[in-house]
Amino acid sequence: MSEVKKPTSNNTIFIGQKPLMVYVASAFSSLLRRDEVVVKARGKYVSKAVDVAVFVTKRLGFNNYEVKSIKTDTEQVGSGEQTRYVSAIEIKIGKKG
Numbered sequence: 001m002s003e004v005k006k007p008t009s010n011n012t013i014f015i016g017q018k019p020l021m022v023y024v025a026s027a028f029s030s031l032l033r034r035d036e037v038v039v040k041a042r043g044k045y046v047s048k049a050v051d052v053a054v055f056v057t058k059r060l061g062f063n064n065y066e067v068k069s070i071k072t073d074t075e076q077v078g079s080g081e082q083t084r085y086v087s088a089i090e091i092k093i094g095k096k097g
Contacts, residue, residue, distance in 0.1 A: 015041035
């Protein structure tokens with residue numbers, strides 16, 4: 001059984017191995033063009049996604065943005081005997097008001 005991927009829009013940022021500030025800059029850039037940005041991460045990168053959301057909403061002196069919603073989930077990776085489950089998070093950030 002294969003994993004079904006949902007289509008993603010251009011306002012989604014997937015967190016990975018790059019430095020934190022790369023994702024923070026990407027989030028700000030997206031927010032300048034759109035009303036909302038979605039930060040997604042799985043596994044060991046979940047904490048980095050939370051850090052990105054905190055930087056965008058609280059740490060850099062811009063009080064224009066807030067966390068709109070947070071969704072957590074467990075995703076299945078692999079198949080058969082190679083199946084494992086990893087935590088996932090989706091944080092939606094948007095303009096206040």
